Amino acid sequence: xxQKVWDFTKSPDGMLWRxxxxxxxxxTILHLLSWGLFLGLSIGLFIGWITDLLxxxxxxxxxxxxxxxxxxxxxxxxxxxxxxxxxxxxxRGPLSWFRNKSYFKYIFYxxxxxxxxxxxxxxxxxxxxxxxxxxxxxxxxxxGAFLGYARIxxxxxxxxxxxxxxxxxxxxxxxxxxxxxxxxx
Numbered sequence: 001x002x003q004k005v006w007d008f009t010k011s012p013d014g015m016l017w018r019x020x021x022x023x024x025x026x027x028t029i030l031h032l033l034s035w036g037l038f039l040g041l042s043i044g045l046f047i048g049w050i051t052d053l054l055x056x057x058x059x060x061x062x063x064x065x066x067x068x069x070x071x072x073x074x075x076x077x078x079x080x081x082x083x084x085x086x087x088x089x090x091x092r093g094p095l096s097w098f099r100n101k102s103y104f105k106y107i108f109y110x111x112x113x114x115x116x117x118x119x120x121x122x123x124x125x126x127x128x129x130x131x132x133x134x135x136x137x138x139x140x141x142x143x144g145a146f147l148g149y150a151r152i153x154x155x156x157x158x159x160x161x162x163x164x165x166x167x168x169x170x171x172x173x174x175x176x177x178x179x180x181x182x183x184x185x
Contacts, residue, residue, distance in 0.1 A: 001031040008153075009145045012108040014099025017153045025154050029162050036146045036166055040139035047135055056132065059124030063174065072179045079171040084163035091115045091144070092151040092159050099152070108152075112144035 051058060066075050091111045098107040116137035123136055134141075143166060151159035 001028070002035050005032070005035070005146060005149045008149050012105045012148070012152070014096070014101075014104050014152060016099075016155065020154075025158055028154060029150065029158055029165070032146045032150055032162055033165050033169070036143050036162075037169060039142045040166075043139045043142065047138070050132070050135065058136070062122040063171075067174070067178050072175050076171065076175050080164050080168045084160050084167060087115065087118075088147065088151070088156060088160045088163055092148055093156055095148065095151055096156075108148055111148060112141055115144040115147075116140040 050056075066078065070078070091114060095104075095108060095111060098104045101107070116134075119137050119140040120133055143163075147159045147163055150162045
């Protein structure tokens with residue numbers, strides 16, 4: 001699966017897979033989710049190492065701010081339902097309009113970069129750390145490629161499912177820890 005996404009990302013086309021079963025779509029989504037989480041978390045660990053090594057304070061992450069200012073249920077709704085639906089409609093929904101255009105790949109790449117760029121708002125970036133911006137949003141760039149692949153090959157609904165699942169796997173443990181007031185001792 002990773003090779004298929006890589007090949008697609010190198011040379012994206014607008015070809016929708018037709019006449020494939022729901023079971024095949026679900027398997028594809030599960031593979032994309034597994035690889036997306038593995039790569040995203042691996043890159044996240046690397047980012048943590050780099051920021052620690054360079055002694056860069058990224059401030060409070062947006063997740064912490066949301067947990068502090070909103071109820072757990074509202075936070076889960078925002079992260080697992082509302083954000084995936086809105087972001088997929090905005091960033092990958094329009095991809096189908098350009099499916100048969102010669103410049104489709106540029107629109108595809110722009111959707112990945114814009115999606116990642118929006119997620120820079122999760123960090124407080126001092127001017128001297130702007131150079132780290134591409135590294136900080138590298139997990140979202142990878143996810144953007146996976147979501148774009150799902151959008152084009154399977155359809156918008158499946159990209160939303162992948163995005164919601166990805167967010168749920170990352171957000172629900174954090175939400176549960178906060179809900180039950182678990183703290184390291």
